[in-house]
Amino acid sequence: MDFSAIPDGPLVAVILVVINVLLLSVGLREWHKWRKQQRT
Amino acid sequence: MPNVEEERIQGFLLGFVDFLYAVLFGVILQQVFTDVLLAEGLQRLEKLVRILLVVGVFYFLLGDWIQGRLLTLRNPYRSYRRFFVEVAIAFAGYGAAIEALRADISFVLYVTFVMSLGSYWSYSTLFEITDEQDRRELRTVMVVQPLTAFVGLSVWLLWYRFVGFPISLGGMIVLYIVGFLYDLSYELFAPSREGLAGGPGVPFLSRERVNNLRSMLRISS
Numbered sequence: 001m002d003f004s005a006i007p008d009g010p011l012v013a014v015i016l017v018v019i020n021v022l023l024l025s026v027g028l029r030e031w032h033k034w035r036k037q038q039r040t
Numbered sequence: 041m042p043n044v045e046e047e048r049i050q051g052f053l054l055g056f057v058d059f060l061y062a063v064l065f066g067v068i069l070q071q072v073f074t075d076v077l078l079a080e081g082l083q084r085l086e087k088l089v090r091i092l093l094v095v096g097v098f099y100f101l102l103g104d105w106i107q108g109r110l111l112t113l114r115n116p117y118r119s120y121r122r123f124f125v126e127v128a129i130a131f132a133g134y135g136a137a138i139e140a141l142r143a144d145i146s147f148v149l150y151v152t153f154v155m156s157l158g159s160y161w162s163y164s165t166l167f168e169i170t171d172e173q174d175r176r177e178l179r180t181v182m183v184v185q186p187l188t189a190f191v192g193l194s195v196w197l198l199w200y201r202f203v204g205f206p207i208s209l210g211g212m213i214v215l216y217i218v219g220f221l222y223d224l225s226y227e228l229f230a231p232s233r234e235g236l237a238g239g240p241g242v243p244f245l246s247r248e249r250v251n252n253l254r255s256m257l258r259i260s261s
Binding site: 013019021024027028038 | 153156159166175182183186193197200260
């Protein structure tokens, strides 16, 4: 694989995966909270 | 008169962000001409793919900016956090545009970065919200954008593994489809308001069609 455009591409991708896992977990928690409020 | 002062500060901060985006769009347009349209040694098809990729990135950034601006209009800044995130989004957006001009799949990485920042921006806005109707939209952004970021990262990695450089016409069409599905999912889970306040919506699909699709998929509106 040629990562010449972004030499640290794989490292950047791993960092982005970690960040997005955290963001998604926060997002799902907020969404779940909102759905719970809707039901009550 | 603290409110007047707050409003003035708000005004110059938004003015700076708008100016930054205007410069960004101007530079992208200029580079389309110098680096693609007038460039020697590029085939017509290569030029077409690059221009359409930039148009896609341009549309994405413009839509992102309009949506962010509408949300800020209804929910003004209460701290500087969102302002700095917006500046960072503009930087990442520029990275996406210049890589798209080179037909390099790395532009997806920058788009992913924009999405991550957008999700964080929405999370920050939830704490500064004044318009209750926007809560659903912000929560949708917080879920849809990280999920799309995962799709983008997978596309980027698979591209490097199996296709390589540069992006072909077929690849560009696939990326357009991914972009369209992203816009559609956003609209399905966060129904927009009527008129201009609702933002640009989904390209080629009317609000009525999206509403029909939403009831078909049994998503609450």
